[in-house]
Amino acid sequence: MVDVTAAEFDLLVVFCQNPGRILSREELLASTHAGLAGPIERSIDVHISRLRHKIEDNPHNPTLIKTVRMGGYFFAAVVETDG
Structure with missing residues (x-):
């Protein structure tokens, strides 16, 4: 478990x-x-970085949340759904 x-x-849900x-x-x-405090686009990078430190084995070489240069981020994990 991770706090x-x-x-x-919210980021995990969206991913x-x-x-x-x-x-x-x-x-x-x-x-x-993350956008409630003000729409500062780069603030999302801080939240992603903190999240990576909590869920990645190596946050400096992430395998779950990948950065796409000039694009944003994508979630590389396999997600299973009910049904």
């Missing part, structure tokens, strides 16, 4: 709903509590 903030939890899809910073901000 996460509301913004980190799990969109596995393998590149999500822009704007999309991530719009879908999470």
Whole structure:
């Protein structure tokens, strides 16, 4: 188990709903509590970094949350759904 903030939890939900899809910073901000403090696009990078430190084996070489240069982020994990 890992303790996460509301913004980190929201990011995980959005990533799990969109596995393998590149999500822009704007999309991530719009879908999470991370944008409530103000629409600062780069703040999402801080939340991603903190989340990586909590869920990645090596946050400096992430395998779950990948960065797409000039694009955003995508979730590389396999997501299983019910049904």
